[in-house]
Amino acid sequence: MVERDYAAFIKSLMPEGHRNRDNQRPVSIWREKDRLRGFPEDTAVVIFRTRGCSWYRFSSCSMCGYFNDTSPTVTEEDLMRQVDYLANSLGGVSVLKVFTSGSFLDPMEVPPPVRQYFVDTVAAKLDKLLVESRTEYIREENLREIISSGVPTRVAIGLESSSDEVIRRSVNKGSSFRKFVDAALRARSLGLEVRTYLLLKPPMMDEESAVQDCIKSVQDAAPYSNDVSVNPMNIQRNTFVEFLYSRGLYRPPRLWSVARVLLSTRKSGTQVISYPTAGNKERGAHNDEDSRELLSLIYRCSLEQDFSALERYMERCPEKYWREIRMEASQLEQVDFRLLSSRVARSSVWL
Ligand code: SF4
Secondary structure (H helix, E strand, O other), X not given: OOOHHHHHHHHHHOOOOOOOOOOOXXXXXXXXXXXXXXXXXXXXXXXXXXXXXXXXXXXXXXXXXXXXXXXXXXXXXXXXXXXXXXXXXOOOOOEEEEEOOOOOOOXXXXXXXXXHHHHHHHHHHOOEEEEEOOHHHOOHHHHHHHHHHOOOEEEEEEEEOOOHHHHHHHHOOXXXXXHHHHHHHHHHHOOOEEEEEEEEOOOOOOHHHHHHHHHHHHHHHHHHOOEEEEEEOOOOOOOHHHHHHOOOOOOOOOHHHHHHHHHHHOOOOOEEEOOOOOOOOOOOOOOOOOOHHHHHHHHHHHHHOOOHHHHHHHHHOOHHHHHHHHHHHHOOOOOOHHHHHHHHHHHOOOO
């Protein structure tokens, strides 16, 4: 399920050296709203600094720059100090999402004694937990500590697309839809919930094809998911997507497209949400015009699972949007003409 040359090129873009890190502090901790218990509420988010995703040893997903936050020298002891730091930072928030620049369930990345320490230190404060994992680590032996904690847990899986072609040739995930289904069924048989991540507009797809792929992927993933998070592309450093973007060969999706996916899939039998990272910014989902109102509607409707206001707002979707995505679909490459022309203008010498 891997295109070897493509995977090798993506690997070549990843930096070799690592900066000095404080291995005993998480990369980041913040609060945001989510609806893991079926209603909007404050949710704490932590990114633990780890050695990173096992996939980085071979390559990386084409959009993933989380390797920029990893440290190869992190020890078990360091990870336990990061857990202490988290425990002291939770305040009164009892819903927690744990990210790791990889998989919380990967025993090489988060060894079992650290998971046990996490449960012993933090579980009593939690009413709900979300952890992320690649499919291959969603196994009973890696979930033992979490299950025994008794904290209701949702496992988030990055499917990105239900098309194996897209997974292999565009995302370079090193996985497949079948692996996702098996992992999601395994998680559910162990009493866990499943959140599925889908990527809106992977590289080398025009925007209309990406919208259609995402809509189909929501429908395919819905029977296995408690909710589906539609993640529009954001451009991360040292990635293949940044390589294209910096040459004017990739444009992140429009917020109009995010809204279309939500509206087309809200009755798919699962909850569909989208919280666009870097929304309304050049490196994230954005329209040509400033679209703060649309972005905040996408957030609000996702949190409340009531899309009627978004549906009304879509009546304002301009003809220009449809023209642009039709034009993009007719191109061999996804050239961002606006960006390309401004860069050419900046770099030209007029005599
Ligand atoms: S599986 Fe996740 S962490 Fe690993 S390279 Fe892909 S997106 Fe990044």
